[in-house]
Amino acid sequence: MKDIREDIAWAQINKDVLKSLENPRKLYWVILFIAIAMVGVAVGCEVYQYNVGLGVGNFDNPHMWGLYIATFIFWIGMSHSGTLLSAILHLMHADWRKPIYRFAEAMTTFSLMTAGLFVAVHLGRIWQIYFALPYPNMRQVWPNFQSPLLWDAMAIFTYLSSSILFLYIGMIPDLAICRDNMHSGWRRKLYTALALGWEGTDRQWRNFRMTYLTIACFLIPLAVSVHSIVASDFGMSQQPGWHITSFPPYFVAGALYSGCAAIITLFIILRYVFKFEEYMTMPILKKIVRLTFAISMVWTYLVWVEYATAWFGHNPHDQHLLLEKATGTYAPFWWMMNFCASVVPLILVFKRFQTNIPVLFAVSLLLNLGMWLERWMIVAPTFADGYYPWTWDHNQWPSLVQWGIVFGSFGWFTMLFMIFCKIFPSVSMYEVKEMVYHRSLATKKLQATGELAAAGKGAH
Amino acid sequence: MSKRHLLALFTDFDAAEKVVTELRNLGIKGFNAEKDMIVKSPIEHPEVEEFLGDRPVRVQWFTLFGAVGMGALMFLLISASQGNFFAQMKGGKPIVPFPPNFVLTYELFILGGVYITVLGFLICAGLPARRSPLYSAKVSEDQIGILVQADESASGTLKSIFTKHRALEIQEEAGK
Numbered sequence A: 001m002k003d004i005r006e007d008i009a010w011a012q013i014n015k016d017v018l019k020s021l022e023n024p025r026k027l028y029w030v031i032l033f034i035a036i037a038m039v040g041v042a043v044g045c046e047v048y049q050y051n052v053g054l055g056v057g058n059f060d061n062p063h064m065w066g067l068y069i070a071t072f073i074f075w076i077g078m079s080h081s082g083t084l085l086s087a088i089l090h091l092m093h094a095d096w097r098k099p100i101y102r103f104a105e106a107m108t109t110f111s112l113m114t115a116g117l118f119v120a121v122h123l124g125r126i127w128q129i130y131f132a133l134p135y136p137n138m139r140q141v142w143p144n145f146q147s148p149l150l151w152d153a154m155a156i157f158t159y160l161s162s163s164i165l166f167l168y169i170g171m172i173p174d175l176a177i178c179r180d181n182m183h184s185g186w187r188r189k190l191y192t193a194l195a196l197g198w199e200g201t202d203r204q205w206r207n208f209r210m211t212y213l214t215i216a217c218f219l220i221p222l223a224v225s226v227h228s229i230v231a232s233d234f235g236m237s238q239q240p241g242w243h244i245t246s247f248p249p250y251f252v253a254g255a256l257y258s259g260c261a262a263i264i265t266l267f268i269i270l271r272y273v274f275k276f277e278e279y280m281t282m283p284i285l286k287k288i289v290r291l292t293f294a295i296s297m298v299w300t301y302l303v304w305v306e307y308a309t310a311w312f313g314h315n316p317h318d319q320h321l322l323l324e325k326a327t328g329t330y331a332p333f334w335w336m337m338n339f340c341a342s343v344v345p346l347i348l349v350f351k352r353f354q355t356n357i358p359v360l361f362a363v364s365l366l367l368n369l370g371m372w373l374e375r376w377m378i379v380a381p382t383f384a385d386g387y388y389p390w391t392w393d394h395n396q397w398p399s400l401v402q403w404g405i406v407f408g409s410f411g412w413f414t415m416l417f418m419i420f421c422k423i424f425p426s427v428s429m430y431e432v433k434e435m436v437y438h439r440s441l442a443t444k445k446l447q448a449t450g451e452l453a454a455a456g457k458g459a460h
Numbered sequence B: 001m002s003k004r005h006l007l008a009l010f011t012d013f014d015a016a017e018k019v020v021t022e023l024r025n026l027g028i029k030g031f032n033a034e035k036d037m038i039v040k041s042p043i044e045h046p047e048v049e050e051f052l053g054d055r056p057v058r059v060q061w062f063t064l065f066g067a068v069g070m071g072a073l074m075f076l077l078i079s080a081s082q083g084n085f086f087a088q089m090k091g092g093k094p095i096v097p098f099p100p101n102f103v104l105t106y107e108l109f110i111l112g113g114v115y116i117t118v119l120g121f122l123i124c125a126g127l128p129a130r131r132s133p134l135y136s137a138k139v140s141e142d143q144i145g146i147l148v149q150a151d152e153s154a155s156g157t158l159k160s161i162f163t164k165h166r167a168l169e170i171q172e173e174a175g176k
Helices: A010-020 A026-052 A066-078 A080-091 A101-121 A126-132 A148-181 A186-195 A202-235 A247-273 A282-312 A316-327 A331-349 A357-384 A400-423 A429-454 B013-026 B046-052 B059-087 B098-124 B152-164
Strands: B003-010 B037-040 B144-151 B169-174
Touching: A010 A148, A010 A429, A026 A247, A026 A400, A066 A080, A066 A101, A066 A202, A066 A247, A066 A357, A066 A400, A080 A101, A080 A148, A080 A202, A080 A247, A101 A126, A101 A148, A101 A247, A101 A400, A148 A186, A148 A202, A148 A429, A148 B098, A202 A247, A202 B037, A202 B046, A202 B059, A202 B098, A247 A282, A247 A357, A282 A316, A282 A331, A282 A357, A316 A331, A316 A357, A331 A357, B003 B013, B003 B152, B013 B037, B013 B046, B013 B144, B013 B152, B037 B046, B059 B098, B144 B152, B152 B169
Parallel strands: none
Antiparallel strands: B003 B144, B003 B169, B037 B144
C-alpha cells in the first residue's frame, strides 16, 4: 500500500492543497447542492413548527424531547472525533494523524454548531431561547445551578469556543501560506486578516508549539466532561433506563465511536472530491478503521454492561423497560441499533475490507445509523415506559416535521463542512511537511545504521 | 548609525544552522546575534531552537493565570449569585452547593485556561504583526530564511558569510 512519499517536494504539498481550494471535482457541487436543499427542507419544517406549535412535531406529554434531543446527543457525540484525532493523537505523537486532523477538527466545530440548533428547535418557542442563558436573578428566572442542563450550557459553550480557537490557532501557518499564494480578491484579504502577519519566525513557532500543546491538553478532559455532562442529563434523573452509573463512560465511548465512523465517511468523500489521494492514503485509512473497530468493541462492552445492570439489578421497572425495548413498539429500531453498532463493525476485522472504499463507506454510514438509533432508543422508550401508568400507552411516532428537521440537520452540517473545506485548507500543509521531513530523517538514520552494521562498524 | 536588514534564504536546516553558528561565534561589530537575528522556517523545527540557543516561552504563565483565575472567579460569582437565592425555599438543602459548583468551576477553569492561553500566544508571538522589512513567500513554502539587522559597516561581512554558505537569495533593505 502506498503511503505519503517521503521525497515529495514541499512546494508540491502547497500546490496540491491550494489547488483543492479552487478546483474540486464536480461531485463537490452536487454534495453542496443536496446539502443546501436538505437545509431548505429543515427551514420549511421549522417555520411551520414555529408558526403552529410543537404539536405538529407530534409532541405530547410525556414525549417532550423526541428526535430533537436524540439528534442533539448524536451531534455532540460526533464532535468528539476531532478532539480524539487532533488532541489525543497529538499528545501520543501519532504522525499519521497529520494529513487528516484538520477536517476532523472542523467536524468537531460544525457538529457542535449543529447540536446547538436543536437546543433552540426543541423549545418550540424559539424566541425565548434567551431564557436559557443562566444569568441569575433577572426576570425571576432563578437558574438552577444544580441541574445538569445548566452544566450542559456551560460545557458546550466552553467546548465550542475552545474547539474554534484550537482549529483557528492550528490553521494560522497554513493561512499564511494561502495569503502568500492566492491571487488578489476577497480570499486574499480574508487570509491576510486571519494569518495575523504570521511569518514562521522562531519566536512564533516556539510560542505556537506551546499554545497548541496546552490547548490540546485542555481539550481532552473537556471533551470527556462534555459528554459526561450530557450523560448526566439522563443519569441524574430517576427514570428507568436512565439512572445508570455507567452512562458517562458509555456516552463518551459512543461519542468517539460515531465520530470515528464519520471520519471514515468524510475521509472517503474528501479524498475523492479534492483529489487528496496522495495525502489521505490507504495506510492512514487502515489505522482509522482499526481505531474505529477497537472503540466499537469498547462501546459494545459498555452497552452490554448497561443491559446486564438493568436485568440483574432486579429493579422491575428497568427490567420491564429492557423487555419493552426488545419486544415492544420500538423493537425493530432497538434491534437495528444493536445490529448496526455491534455486529456490522465485525466486518472491519477482515484485512481485505480495511481498505475497501465502497465497503468502508457503507459500513461507516451503517455505524452512524446505529449510533443515531442508539440515542433515539435512549430517549423515546423511557418516556413511553416511565413510572406513571398513564405514560404506558404513549408510544410516540415522530411526525414528518420532526423527521424533516433532523434530516435537514445533516444537510446543515454537510453544507458548513463543505464550504469550510473549499475556503480553508482541509489538509494541514505545514504538518504534512513536518511528517515527511521527520520520516525522511528517520529513514536516513536507518540507512546509515544499516550501512554501518553492514561494514561491521555498529554504533556500539 | 543606520541599520540595514538582510534576508538570506537557504535550502535546508543544516545550512541555516552553520550560518547561525558562525554568526554567533564571530562576534561581528555592529551585530548582536541574540537580538538582531531571526530564523524563519516553513515548519516547526526543534533543532532551530537548539542552534539558536535557549529562548524562553512564557505562554504557560498566561495559561496558569487564566485557568486558576477564571475558575476561582467564577466559583465566587456563582456562589455569590446563589447567596441571593435566600428568597427561594431551599428545603434544607445548602444555599451554596459545592459539588455542582465544582462541575461549573471545572468547565470555567478550562474556558479561562484556553482563552488566556490564546491571548498569551498572541502577546508572546507578537501577533498580529506587520510585515517584517524583508519577507519572502518561499519561507512558507520550502526555504529557511535568516533575517538579520546590523549596522551598515557589518552588512558586508554578513553578506559574505551568507554567500559562503550558498544562500539561494539575499535580499537587502536599508532600515530606519
